[in-house]
Amino acid sequence: MSWRRWAPWALLAVVVAGALAVGASDGGAEARGVDDRVRALAGEVACPTCRGQSVLESDAPTATAIKAEIRRRVEAGESDDDIRAYLVTRFGPGVLLTPESGGLTGLVWVLPVVGLVLGLAGLAWAFQRWRPEEAPPVDAVDRALVERARHRGGEQRSSGGTGP
Amino acid sequence: MSAALGWAGVTLGFAASVAGLVTLATGLIRRRPALLRLAPVYALMILGGALLATAAMQLALHTNDFSIRYVAENHSRATPLLFTISTMWAALEGSIILWALVLAGYVVAAVHRFRRRREDPLVGWATLVLFAVCAFFFGLMVGPANPFVQVAGAVPADGPGPNPLLQNHVLMAFHPPTLYLGYVGFTVPFAFAVAALVTGRLGEGWLAITRRWTVFAWGFLTVGIILGAWWSYEVLGWGGYWGWDPVENASLLPWLTGTAYLHSVMVQERRGMLRVWNLSLVLATFSLTILGTYLTRSGILDSVHSFTESDIGVWLLAFFGATVALTIGLIAWRGDRLRSPGRVDSPVSREGAFLANNVLFAAFAFVVLLGTVFPLLVEALQGDRISVGRPYFDRMTTPLGLALLFLMAVAPALPWRKASGELLRTRLQWPAWAGGAALVVAVALGARGVAPLLAFGLGGFAAAAAIRQLAVAATAARRAGLPRWRAAVGRANGGMIVHLGVVLLAVGLAASGSYAHSTELRLEPGQSATFAGHSFTYQGMETVELDRKRRITARVEVDGRQVYEPALNQFFFARQAIGTPSVRTGFTHDVYLTLISAPPEPDDPAVIGVIIQPMVTWIWVGGGLMALGTALALLPGGRRRPAEPVRAPARGTAGPPPDPVADDDPVEARA
Numbered sequence: 001m002s003w004r005r006w007a008p009w010a011l012l013a014v015v016v017a018g019a020l021a022v023g024a025s026d027g028g029a030e031a032r033g034v035d036d037r038v039r040a041l042a043g044e045v046a047c048p049t050c051r052g053q054s055v056l057e058s059d060a061p062t063a064t065a066i067k068a069e070i071r072r073r074v075e076a077g078e079s080d081d082d083i084r085a086y087l088v089t090r091f092g093p094g095v096l097l098t099p100e101s102g103g104l105t106g107l108v109w110v111l112p113v114v115g116l117v118l119g120l121a122g123l124a125w126a127f128q129r130w131r132p133e134e135a136p137p138v139d140a141v142d143r144a145l146v147e148r149a150r151h152r153g154g155e156q157r158s159s160g161g162t163g164p
Numbered sequence: 165m166s167a168a169l170g171w172a173g174v175t176l177g178f179a180a181s182v183a184g185l186v187t188l189a190t191g192l193i194r195r196r197p198a199l200l201r202l203a204p205v206y207a208l209m210i211l212g213g214a215l216l217a218t219a220a221m222q223l224a225l226h227t228n229d230f231s232i233r234y235v236a237e238n239h240s241r242a243t244p245l246l247f248t249i250s251t252m253w254a255a256l257e258g259s260i261i262l263w264a265l266v267l268a269g270y271v272v273a274a275v276h277r278f279r280r281r282r283e284d285p286l287v288g289w290a291t292l293v294l295f296a297v298c299a300f301f302f303g304l305m306v307g308p309a310n311p312f313v314q315v316a317g318a319v320p321a322d323g324p325g326p327n328p329l330l331q332n333h334v335l336m337a338f339h340p341p342t343l344y345l346g347y348v349g350f351t352v353p354f355a356f357a358v359a360a361l362v363t364g365r366l367g368e369g370w371l372a373i374t375r376r377w378t379v380f381a382w383g384f385l386t387v388g389i390i391l392g393a394w395w396s397y398e399v400l401g402w403g404g405y406w407g408w409d410p411v412e413n414a415s416l417l418p419w420l421t422g423t424a425y426l427h428s429v430m431v432q433e434r435r436g437m438l439r440v441w442n443l444s445l446v447l448a449t450f451s452l453t454i455l456g457t458y459l460t461r462s463g464i465l466d467s468v469h470s471f472t473e474s475d476i477g478v479w480l481l482a483f484f485g486a487t488v489a490l491t492i493g494l495i496a497w498r499g500d501r502l503r504s505p506g507r508v509d510s511p512v513s514r515e516g517a518f519l520a521n522n523v524l525f526a527a528f529a530f531v532v533l534l535g536t537v538f539p540l541l542v543e544a545l546q547g548d549r550i551s552v553g554r555p556y557f558d559r560m561t562t563p564l565g566l567a568l569l570f571l572m573a574v575a576p577a578l579p580w581r582k583a584s585g586e587l588l589r590t591r592l593q594w595p596a597w598a599g600g601a602a603l604v605v606a607v608a609l610g611a612r613g614v615a616p617l618l619a620f621g622l623g624g625f626a627a628a629a630a631i632r633q634l635a636v637a638a639t640a641a642r643r644a645g646l647p648r649w650r651a652a653v654g655r656a657n658g659g660m661i662v663h664l665g666v667v668l669l670a671v672g673l674a675a676s677g678s679y680a681h682s683t684e685l686r687l688e689p690g691q692s693a694t695f696a697g698h699s700f701t702y703q704g705m706e707t708v709e710l711d712r713k714r715r716i717t718a719r720v721e722v723d724g725r726q727v728y729e730p731a732l733n734q735f736f737f738a739r740q741a742i743g744t745p746s747v748r749t750g751f752t753h754d755v756y757l758t759l760i761s762a763p764p765e766p767d768d769p770a771v772i773g774v775i776i777q778p779m780v781t782w783i784w785v786g787g788g789l790m791a792l793g794t795a796l797a798l799l800p801g802g803r804r805r806p807a808e809p810v811r812a813p814a815r816g817t818a819g820p821p822p823d824p825v826a827d828d829d830p831v832e833a834r835a
Binding site: 005009012016020023036039044052053054056057059093096098104108111112119120124126127 | 527531535545560586621684
């Protein structure tokens with residue numbers, strides 16, 4: 001009767017998958033309004049004259065100018081990638097707060113993934129190592145001993161687990 | 165006068181730290197218990213020195229003693245009382261006084277707490293380490309970062325006052341001390357970890373002793389970080405609260421390793437495993453507070469928060485290097501005693517979940533550290549300037565955060581050792597459906613995007629799991645004839661309340677990070693506009709000339725009801741105007757108003773920035789709930805009989821390790 005036990009979970013899986021399928025599409029970057037696109041792009045651009053702030057966070061004159069330029073280009077119908085490419089040609093690759101995925105810089109993306117995979121692999125290896133030892137063989141004498149103990153002490157079962 | 169007092173305090177603190185260090189070292193090495201009993205004398209002298217330095221600095225600030233360079237550079241006669249007090253931590257040298265004061269407070273508290281065990285070498289070595297850390301920070305004040313240096317040349321009549329950003333909001337008076345109570349608090353578990361390594365008493369004794377200290381420090385660090393985010397939100401005017409700035413990252417790093425430690429420590433208490441790992445987490449947490457201070461105070465990383473920099477960087481780096489080298493050396497030396505006798509029977513168990521939690525938190529910390537220092541590494545290796553910011557951190561940490569939410573939902577239901585499928589099905593069914601319901605409701609309300617939807621669904625799952633645990637505890641309390649509130653007290657139950665706070669925080673982060681809308685409205689006086697279902701009427705502006713700044717306030721009526729007043733502050737000594745946003749707080753969303761550009765004439769149009777920030781309030785409420793849960797976790801919980809003798813002695817020691825835990829801090833509520 002295992003299907004009856006799993007039925008609620010299967011139903012839940014269907015519900016979750018359905019809700020995610022409906023909700024997965026956010027219409028893409030270009031479907032948003034001008035102001036929201038400017039805001040999102042400004043958050044990806046380092047303010048060249050500030051200290052560790054993005055253009056979005058800064059009120060410095062340079063940041064204000066870059067925000068105005070982003071807004072002008074968004075309103076002119078350029079795509080987000082075009083605007084990013086423009087900013088890179090104008091200020092150099094360091095202007096984008098998203099590090100490149102190639103070359104030495106790509107390591108910043110790769111190293112954490114490698115670290116996480118190694119960590120999980122290490123954990124899996126540790127679980128392998130910790131696998132319980134083979135249960136010692138049980139012979140008739142042991143069974144008789146258990147039977148006798150059970151009859152003598154009555155059926156004292158532990159409820160098992162810590163929950164209700 | 166105050167300079168002389170300050171000098172006396174700093175020198176007293178330094179001398180007492182060094183003398184205490186030497187005395188305890190002699191007492192421990194030559195085995196003279198009489199010397200160990202002197203610890204409180206030195207601790208009180210250190211506290212006296214720190215109090216004297218603090219009093220001297222406050223006196224200098226309140227009496228406008230501009231002959232002291234720190235006061236001349238960071239204070240002005242016009243600074244209001246509250247910000248005059250907080251000027252002590254507005255720049256580097258003064259903030260080291262605060263650090264030393266908090267540290268001295270912790271040292272005295274620790275020495276008092278363990279007063280009956282002063283002759284115990286474990287406590288002796290821990291006190292010695294505390295004195296060594298004190299010696300370092302007082303040494304900074306005696307040498308390279310002396311806060312009481314005199315000005316060169318003539319004494320100025322007035323000063324510029326603290327950075328304008330630091331005198332704009334009352335939170336500035338509370339955020340740094342709270343954060344320091346967190347940062348510095350990890351020194352106590354660090355000291356005991358080192359002492360455990362030195363004495364070779366690597367059982368669970370030092371963990372039990374420092375459990376509450378760690379939870380206490382963690383709670384303050386949590387609150388400090390959230391107060392900082394709140395300050396950013398209320399003051400900086402861009403509508404956000406977290407910028408992945410190096411200083412913010414530096415405070416997050418010890419929080420991440422500290423959180424990992426709070427979880428993994430339970431595995432060692434229960435099963436005697438993960439000894440090296442737990443030691444490493446404590447040592448890493450302390451080292452990361454020093455590294456963070458170095459990164460943000462040395463000026464090698466640009467940060468909006470590093471309000472001053474100086475040449476103490478090399479000292480901090482040296483201290484960090486020495487700490488790391490010492491701790492790695494100690495672990496290597498004690499390697500033979502650190503083998504864990506325990507084993508994990510199944511990955512699907514409480515201990516398995518804690519291990520997964522630790523891998524995720526370690527990865528999270530690695531991402532934050534790597535992203536913060538990577539531009540330095542690339543510049544050193546290639547000479548290129550690159551930037552690593554929000555897009556990187558968001559993309560890398562979102563999956564980790566979601567995975568942690570999932571663990572938070574499942575782990576409380578997992579029993580120790582091994583879980584059966586049947587048990588999990590029963591325990592997780594209703595929490596899982598609650599998560600599904602949260603997901604469906606979010607989609608029905610129009611939420612889109614996989615990551616935020618997963619955050620809502622898993623958040624609902626985790627919240628229901630925590631509530632289920634609390635309900636189970638309440639039933640157990642009733643059966644045992646105890647009052648119902650017992651179900652909210654103690655480490656396990658308080659922890660579940662912290663989890664509920666984390667869920668609120670995660671939902672708030674996901675919603676505000678994904679669904680903020682903004683616009684800029686150009687309005688004539690009297691003109692109205694509508695955005696995102698709200699109407700905005702610009703009623704006009706007013707200019708107030710204060711003695712140090714000009715404040716231009718725009719009056720904006722929202723939805724025809726209340727008037728909000730975003731402002732621009734032009735400080736006369738600063739080039740850039742500083743905005744003061746005005747926020748209408750709400751349960752579903754905030755309306756965040758800024759004055760983007762002030763009209764040149766009162767009748768000209770003003771440009772008002774409007775940001776609709778969904779569910780930001782949930783972050784602050786979640787933070788409050790985390791603080792409440794932490795406080796409840798510090799209270800003694802329902803005592804549970806140790807279920808079974810699962811703690812085995814360390815290998816290589818004859819017999820059970822002599823860890824006299826019971827007389828001082830009973831291990832309780834090991835669930």
